[in-house]
Amino acid sequence: MTSSDDLARVVVNHLSTALDVPVAAIALDAQLTHLENASSLRLLTAVTAIEDEFALELDPDALVRVRTVADLASLVEAGIRSSGAR
Template identity: 80%
Template sequence: MTSSDDLARVIVSHLSAALGVPAAEIALDAQLTHLENASSLRLLTAVSAVEEELSLELDPDDLVRVRTVADLANLVEGRIRSSEAH
């Protein structure tokens, strides 16, 4: 299993790439919609890259409730744990 810190790094890395913002400028408590260069398309690009790297699929209904980088990390971690339990 990937650690929570590793998951956060993966997510921040993909957000950084999609938004064109240095990873060091992306805080876990940052609102996704308030990140520099954030748009729905760029955020979706980052989420898709995370899904591809980690070989998982996130539920769109769950994604709508995600507000912060940490929320996204928690959602991904929950999805990984759920898939490991099956």
């Protein structure tokens, strides 16, 4: 299984790509909506890429409660655990 730190790095990398900002500009405690270039479409692009990488589908109800980068990483980790992926 992938470690929590590795998952956080994957989430940050996908956010960096989708938002077109450097990885260093994305802190784990940052509010997703406050990230540079953040829009619903760009954030959805990042989430979709994360789902594709881990072959999982995140719960839409849980996604709307995600506020920070760390929240998103935790949700991905929970999804991986429940699906038995990676």
